[in-house]
Amino acid sequence: MLARRLDHIESSPTLAITARVAELRARGVDVIGFGAGEPDFPTPAPIVEAAVAALREGFTRYTPSRGIPELREAISRKLERDNGLAYAPDEIVVSCGAKHAMFNALMALCSEGDEVVVPAPYWVSYPHMARLAGARPVIVPTSEDEDFKLTPAALEAALTPRTKAVIINSPANPTGAVYTRDELHALASLCVERKVWIISDEIYEKLLYEGEHHSVAALDPAFRDYTVTVNGVSKAYSMTGWRMGYSASPRTLADAISRVQDHSTSCIASFVQKACIAAFELDDSVVDAMRAEFDKRRRRMVELLDGLPGVSCRMPHGAFYTFACIRRLIGRKIAGREVKSSMDFARVALDEARVAVVPGSAFGAEGYIRLSYAVSLDAIERGLARLAELLRS
Numbered sequence: 015m016l017a018r019r020l021d022h023i024e025s026s027p028t029l030a031i032t033a034r035v036a037e038l039r040a041r042g043v044d045v046i047g048f049g050a051g052e053p054d055f056p057t058p059a060p061i062v063e064a065a066v067a068a069l070r071e072g073f074t075r076y077t078p079s080r081g082i083p084e085l086r087e088a089i090s091r092k093l094e095r096d097n098g099l100a101y102a103p104d105e106i107v108v109s110c111g112a113k114h115a116m117f118n119a120l121m122a123l124c125s126e127g128d129e130v131v132v133p134a135p136y137w138v139s140y141p142h143m144a145r146l147a148g149a150r151p152v153i154v155p156t157s158e159d160e161d162f163k164l165t166p167a168a169l170e171a172a173l174t175p176r177t178k179a180v181i182i183n184s185p186a187n188p189t190g191a192v193y194t195r196d197e198l199h200a201l202a203s204l205c206v207e208r209k210v211w212i213i214s215d216e217i218y219e220k221l222l223y224e225g226e227h228h229s230v231a232a233l234d235p236a237f238r239d240y241t242v243t244v245n246g247v248s249k250a251y252s253m254t255g256w257r258m259g260y261s262a263s264p265r266t267l268a269d270a271i272s273r274v275q276d277h278s279t280s281c282i283a284s285f286v287q288k289a290c291i292a293a294f295e296l297d298d299s300v301v302d303a304m305r306a307e308f309d310k311r312r313r314r315m316v317e318l319l320d321g322l323p324g325v326s327c328r329m330p331h332g333a334f335y336t337f338a339c340i341r342r343l344i345g346r347k348i349a350g351r352e353v354k355s356s357m358d359f360a361r362v363a364l365d366e367a368r369v370a371v372v373p374g375s376a377f378g379a380e381g382y383i384r385l386s387y388a389v390s391l392d393a394i395e396r397g398l399a400r401l402a403e404l405l406r407s
């Protein structure tokens with residue numbers, strides 16, 4: 015009955031965990047959820063006010079499919095100011111979240127039989143998006159010793175004449191890894207030499223605790239010709255439910271991305287676009303306050319996780335996730351139950367300790383678990399105390 019393109023498309027394990035937590039909570043079970051992929055802060059008031067004003071003014075109709083010019087101008091200024099990137103407003107397409115921007119870029123770039131290099135651990139949607147676009151994801155494992163970053167040697171070994179694009183995500187979900195300027199330069203040089211596109215997912219750009227964020231397209235004019243820069247407002251401004259993201263790419267590709275969108279979703283909600291202009295006008299103090307709070311939680315979570323028997327956790331440099339190694343727990347019995355995989359561990363943690371974590375297998379990295387610190391310090395303390403008790407049982 016269903017299209018063949020869905021043969022290898024699974025539902026998102028992270029959304030499944032969020033749903034299971036909601037179900038348990040609805041039954042009155044006190045679950046501490048570390049599955050969250052979104053900031054737990056409210057959207058800043060000026061953004062909300064701008065949306066309300068737009069609604070009151072009757073700004074409620076279709077807009078140009080790729081976004082209103084004022085918003086694309088605001089994004090163009092943002093890219094120049096924050097990232098040293100020069101993209102004209104007509105090289106920018108506003109989509110329904112960074113997720114949709116990525117998807118449209120892959121749809122515009124990939125033909126049947128093309129390959130897309132996806133370093134693992136990866137954000138759960140990348141391989142599926144590549145498949146939906148007709149391409150084959152080529153998963154390239156990275157190692158914790160190399161801070162979970164793709165090396166030029168590993169990339170080179172994965173490239174074939176069919177490689178169309180490589181996805182780079184810095185700061186990264188789920189590992190918190192952040193690429194340095196030199197690392198990006200080396201990867202991008204190789205891509206340009208081999209005429210491979212770089213899809214640079216920079217959605218966690220503002221949630222960086224150490225080091226500096228570099229936009230790959232800004233490092234060399236040659237890189238810009240082969241890069242799609244993807245970003246949005248979800249994580250930086252606590253706007254996950256508003257659904258706005260964007261891609262910036264050379265004009266021919268931007269036009270193609272826009273055509274994909276013209277015939278699928280058209281524009282995003284009109285009044286959300288006005289709210290996003292207000293977001294780009296905010297000074298960084300709002301994001302700085304959020305980042306400072308995340309930083310406290312990050313340190314505490316790593317300290318507590320690293321202290322658990324059989325668990326080790328390195329310090330993530332960006333985003334709001336810890337990615338802890340549980341390899342030493344695999345093959346053991348926990349609370350009388352055999353744990354053969356990160357998925358088994360996640361099940362035991364939820365059933366026996368009422369703590370929700372995401373198994374590393376969801377990100378293509380068995381032997382790890384992801385815990386989000388987009389939750390209160392109190393939840394971190396209590397959740398980790400429950401896991402400590404579980405591991406003593």
Ligand SMILES: Cc1ncc(COP(=O)(O)O)c(C=O)c1O
Nearest residue numbers: 051111112113137187246248259
């Ligand atoms: C790496 C990465 N890229 C993109 C997104 C999607 O963001 P948006 O809400 O803008 O679609 C997420 C959300 O979790 C993410 O983790």
